[in-house]
Amino acid sequence: MEITGDLVKNLTDPSVVSICKQLLLETEPDDGRTYCPKVFDHVTCWNYTLANTTAVGGCPLSHPQGMIFSQQGHSYRQCQSDGTWFVNPYTNTSWTNYISCVDLTEYENLQNINYLYESGYLVSFVLLCLAFIIFTCFRQLHCTRVTIHKNLFLSYILYGMTWLLFNHLVTLEVALDSPVSHIT
Structure with a gap:
C-alpha cells in the first residue's frame, strides 16, 4: 500500500505515525541503483530499500489484527534483486517478518x-x-x-x-x- 497523507491520518500508533510522516517526505534515491518502493504493510511504514538487502525495523506497539507485540525484537522485510518486496507464497502478498516481535x-x-x-x-x-x-x-x-x-x-x-x-x-x-x- 502506498504511503499517503490520508494513510498517516488514520494511524493510531504514535511511533508508526512519526515513521510514516518522515517517509512521506522522502523521495526515491536517484543514484541509478534498484530500490524497493516505500510501502505501508498495514502495520508500519518501510522506506526505500536497496535491492537484494533486508530492511530491519523496530517492533510496532500494536497490530491491526490484535497481535500482541514485544518491543524487544525486530521486524524484517526482504527486498528482492529485481526491486520488489518478497511475496509470501501462502498469501501471495508482500510480507514482513514480525516473528521476533510476537510476545x-x-x-x-x-x-x-x-x-x-x-x-x-x-x-x-x-x-x-x-x-x-x-x-x-x-x-x-x-x-x-x-x-x-x-x-x-x-x-x-x-x-x-x-x-x-x-x-x-x-x-x-x-x-x-x-x-x-x-x-x-
Missing part, C-alpha cells in the same frame, strides 16, 4: 484461558445433558415448571454444543489457514 508468553496465557473456557463449556454441556435426561425419564417430574427448565436446559445444551463445535472446527481451521501458522 509468545501472552499467547500462551490466552491459550490457557481458552482451555478454561472449553473445559467450562464441556462440564456445563455434560451436566445439562444429564439433568435433561433425568427430567425427561422420570414421569413424576412432569409439570409446567420442569418443562420450562427442560426447554431452558435444551437451549443451553444447543448453545454449548454450537460454541464447542465452532471453537474447534471453525476457529482452528481459520488458525491453520492463517499466514501466521505457515511461518517457520
Whole structure:
C-alpha cells in the first residue's frame, strides 16, 4: 500500500505515525541503483530499500489484527534483486517478518484461558445433558415448571454444543489457514 497523507491520518500508533510522516517526505534515491518502493504493510511504514538487502525495523506497539507485540525484537522485510518486496507464497502478498516481535508468553496465557473456557463449556454441556435426561425419564417430574427448565436446559445444551463445535472446527481451521501458522 502506498504511503499517503490520508494513510498517516488514520494511524493510531504514535511511533508508526512519526515513521510514516518522515517517509512521506522522502523521495526515491536517484543514484541509478534498484530500490524497493516505500510501502505501508498495514502495520508500519518501510522506506526505500536497496535491492537484494533486508530492511530491519523496530517492533510496532500494536497490530491491526490484535497481535500482541514485544518491543524487544525486530521486524524484517526482504527486498528482492529485481526491486520488489518478497511475496509470501501462502498469501501471495508482500510480507514482513514480525516473528521476533510476537510476545509468545501472552499467547500462551490466552491459550490457557481458552482451555478454561472449553473445559467450562464441556462440564456445563455434560451436566445439562444429564439433568435433561433425568427430567425427561422420570414421569413424576412432569409439570409446567420442569418443562420450562427442560426447554431452558435444551437451549443451553444447543448453545454449548454450537460454541464447542465452532471453537474447534471453525476457529482452528481459520488458525491453520492463517499466514501466521505457515511461518517457520
